[in-house]
Amino acid sequence: MPTITLPDGSHKSFPAPVSARDVASSIGPKLAAAALGCKVDGELSDISRVLDRDCKLEIVTYKQRDGQISKDALYLVRHSAAHIMAEAIQRIVPEAQLVYGPPLEDKFYYDIKFPDNRPLRDGDFSAIEAEMKKIIAEDRAFCRYEMSIAEGMAKLKREGSKYKIDNGERAIAASGNDAKLSFYATGTPGQNWEDLCRGPHVPSTARVGAIKLLTLASSYWHGDENSDRLTRVYGTAFSTQAELDEYMKQREEAAKRDHKVIGKNLRLYHIDEDVGQGLILWTPRGSVVRKELQNFIGEELKKQGYTEVFTPHIGRLELYKTSGHFPYYKDSQFPPIVERQALEELSKAGCTCSEMMHRVEGVSARLAAGINERTKAQTIAPDRVMADDKLVDGFMLKPMNCPHHAKIFGSSPHSYRDMPVRLAEFGTVYRWEQSGELNGLTRVRGFTQDDAHLFCTEDQIPGEIQGCLSLVKHIFSVLGMKDYRVRVGLRDPDSSKFTGSPESWDKAEAACIAAAQSLGVSFSKEPGEAAFYGPKIDFVVKDVIGREWQLGTVQVDYQMANRFDLSYIGPDNAAHRPVVIHRAPFGSMERFCGVLIEHFAGAFPLWLSPEQVRVLPISEKSSEYAHRVLSQLKAAGLRASIDDSNDRIQGKVKVAADEKIPYMAIVGPRDAESNAVSVRVRGTEKDLGSMPLDRFVEALKSEYASRNAVLGVKP
RNA sequence: GCCUCCGUAGCUCAGUGGUAGAGCAGUGCUUUUGUAAAGCACUGGUCGCAGGUUCAAGUCCUGUCGGAGGCUCCA
Structure with missing residues (x-):
């Protein structure tokens, strides 16, 4: 006698167990026809799910009431598409063994073991897609059936795939001994293709409207690099071809925003294979962006009481044996010198x-x-x-700045009155990243951290963490970056593998959580993600194609002061160990600039722009006046240039617009007469009209000094 | 490091075994121009590199270097 509660709060009672589809039908036949699945007490399920007890029910349709595509529906569609792809692949390569095929945020994949003599090539994609389209056209129902553990495992063992046997065992381990194993056939069990699967799926194959295979990658079974190497086939699916086309278009648009593309077009940086992979050569234009950013951060650090230090790029091995970085992390370091x-x-x-x-x-x-x-x-x-x-x-290229900073702290005596000591350095470090992981500016082998080490007393930890986070908040807000999240890494509650007392940890963790809360962006607590020496806060941003990158980090360290035998004299006239906070809130200048390039799509605000104004004389007749304008702009400390080529003004405007120059100062005879410039702001269709040159220069100077995020010169 | 794809002029790309191409950029000339590219000419290449197959290789094969997307890793 189940009573079903619907999302609008209304109730429906049934005399006997009913399927979610029946409930949908009782609401309306159109709803039943549109249903792709359902949510029972929040759990996504098949629409054929039988409801035998009181529950909350939500029917999942492709479009939600607000017109948006339902994420749950896309999950069902992509999960089902993964099955259809697997069936298609097995039609083409019958020896292929299926491993694991989940949906992701905007796509899906299936890990498959192909026979060594028949690897999958992306040339196989069109054949697989053709098979998938056939399966979709056949419109076979996804049919779920369950077996007891004993029956199900016997069936899997008969079929003989070690991967599926493993999946079955894992499913049992995850859900207990009264669990059942579920299988999904596309069609009639026993006659049609089927797969061990938890589900859920759409009602039938035709409900997966449009599919496309994307890429091939290798992966490891259970993510273990010593285990079997599998082939991962990525694809995506939508209900309609139009939506799939739109998705592919968006991907193309995003690719144009990629910092590697913009970095090349705007000549911001260069990577040269003779110099080495993952080693960034900053061109004059890119160096401006980096330097302006560094100046900005540096000014804020000064306000917060940091003192600047400089240290060399190498240090003796003994130093890193003391800190513990060598040889423990030797695989991610350049080899010793x-x-x-x-x-x-x-x-x-x-x-x-x-x-x-x-x-x-x-x-x-x-x-x-x-x-x-x-x-x-x-x-x-x-x-x-x-x-x-x-x-x-021997010596080592430094993989971190902290040992050098620890030595600076240790080089002179400290009183509790001097604490905290905040040593800051834009320190360049070198790490041996695997070649397959290198990526433009976001993953490199040599990079400059906005690093600092805060040597403080235990009581000072909360205030120092708070200070780090308010710096991050301020700088992100000036840059207009809102789309970031924060992870707070806490110690593993089941482990005793950390140094420092539990009481200290509790306090430091509470301080991290409180500081993270104060940012006003989403944050997650992640038990077990702390370093062994202390809790940490990580900042994470997404790039244009949705990959997440860790920017900065704030880490409390109870260990380093011990290893370097650091101390300060307390009010009791005895030596005490300081606590060290490592913090590099923007991670590295390289990665942060990469993220910024994508954030602004190369159209930097005035203060960050490599070139702030370009003077465009209408013709050679105005050349002399144009050069006077240029000198005045330069004298005001602005980064200005002139385009005195013999192109027509249309051409000069086009070139300056393509280079994303914030302001164009167009000058012709009319402007020269009145000592004026015709100002065109980036992103606008025409100029603001003629403006006195002095006023223009003053306006730009003040916009530059204030680090305005938007271009603000008014007519 | 592993898998797939890619590598042709400074940039973007065409070229499926038979004489290396286009557009943009660069240089020169003409034009003296009022807001997203005026016209003409010239220059520019051991087709990533090294082997191999072939009468003949940018094109086919092997190796190697570099790049992209994933996997793994990330103090």
């Missing part, structure tokens, strides 16, 4: 490469003993300790 003389001696002594690496990685007994004592643990295991005469020293 060993002195030539030492290398020659080792070579003469017949030392092998692997032996040398071993000796480079060793730790002296003195250093090991010190660190172990201060951290009150076996931080340096005995097997890493090596006799001094065996050790090979």
Whole structure:
């Protein structure tokens, strides 16, 4: 006798269990026909789901009442499209074994194991798409049936795919021993194609209207690189071809906004294979953007009481053994630099490469003993300790700035009265990223962090974290960036693998959460995502094609001061350990500029623009006056240039517009007579009319100084 | 590092085994112009690199370097 509560709050009672489809029919036949699935107490299900108890029911249709396409409907469509693709692929390559095929935010994929002698090529796409269209045209129902664990596992074992057996076992592990295994046949079970699947799906294949395969990638079974390598086939699906076409168009538009495209068109930076992958050469134009940004951040840091330091790009291996970065993170560092003389001696002594690496990685007994004592643990295991005469020293390109900053802090005594000590540096670091991961400005091998280390007392932690976050908030708001989110990494509650006392952690975590809340953007708590040495806050933004990039981070560190034996003298006249906060709220200048290029689509506000004004003489007759205008703009500290080519004015305007110059100062005989310029603002169709030159210069100067986000010169 | 795709003039791209092309950019000339490209001419290439197949390779094969999208990783 189930009573169904509908989204409008009304109730419907039925004498016996009914399917969601029956409920939809009882509301209206059109609704039943439009239904793709349903939500039962918030859980997405098939429309054929039988309701045998009281519940809340929502019928999922493609278009919602507000006219938007339902995300749930797209989930059903794409999940079903993944099945249709898998069936099509198995028609073409019968030996292909299915692994796992979920829907994603705007697409879907299926991981498939292809026989080695028959890899999938993207040349197979048209054949697969043709098969998929046939399956869609056949309009077969997605038919769910369930089996007990014993029956279901027996069936999977008979069929013999280790991947599906594994999926079955995982499903059982996830939902307990009274679980059932569900299968979906596209058509009649036993006769048509089927797959072990949790569901849900659309009612029939025809409800997946338009499909397109996108790309191929390799993936690993269970994401483990030592496990089987699978082929991941990406595709997307919509209800109609028009929507699919619109999606593909949007992707193309987004691609034009890509910072790699804009960076090349506007000549902002260059990557040269002779210099190396992932190493950015900033051109004069791009350097302006970076420098302006750096100046802005630097000014704010000064206001917040930071002091600037400079440190070199390399440091001795011993330094990184003390900090713990080497050799623990050696796979993501450039290899050590060993002195030539030492290398020659080792070579003469017949030392092998692997032996040398071993000796480079060793730790002296003195250093090991010190660190172990201060951290009150076996931080340096005995097997890493090596006799001094065996050790090979060298230098490393710095992967982080903190060891250098720790040494600066440690180089002079500190009183509690001086705390906190805030050492800031736009410090360039080098990391060995895997080649497949490099990406324009957003993933590089050498980058400059807006780094600082705050050496503070435990009581000062909340205030310092708050200070970091208000800086981020201010800078993002000046840049007009609203679309970012914050992750707060907390310690794993089930683990004791962290340093520092639980009480300290509780306080620091509470401070991080409170600070994150104050930002007014969405944030998530992520237990287990903290570093072992302290909780952290990460800022994440999306790029034009929806990939998320981590920008900055604020991390509390209870460990570093121990390792470097740092201290300050407290009011009790005794030495105390400071707590260190690592913070680089914008991550790296490279990545942040990349994100900014996409944010502004290359149309920077005046203060960030590589070129702020271009003077365009109508003809050579006005050339002399135009050069006087140029000199005055330059004298006012503005980045200005002149286009005195013999193009017509139409051409000069077109070129300046393409280069996204904020202002054009067009000058002809009329302007020269009255000491004026005709100002055209980027993004507008015509000029503002003639304006006295002095007023124009003053207006630009003030707009520049105020870092206005919008171009604001008025006629 | 792994998988697929891509690499032709400074840039964007055409060229499916038979004499390397176009547009833009650059240079020169003409035009002296009032708001999204005036006209003509010239210049520019070991077709990423190295092997191989072939009478003949930009084109087919192998390797390699670089790029894109994913996977994995990210102190």
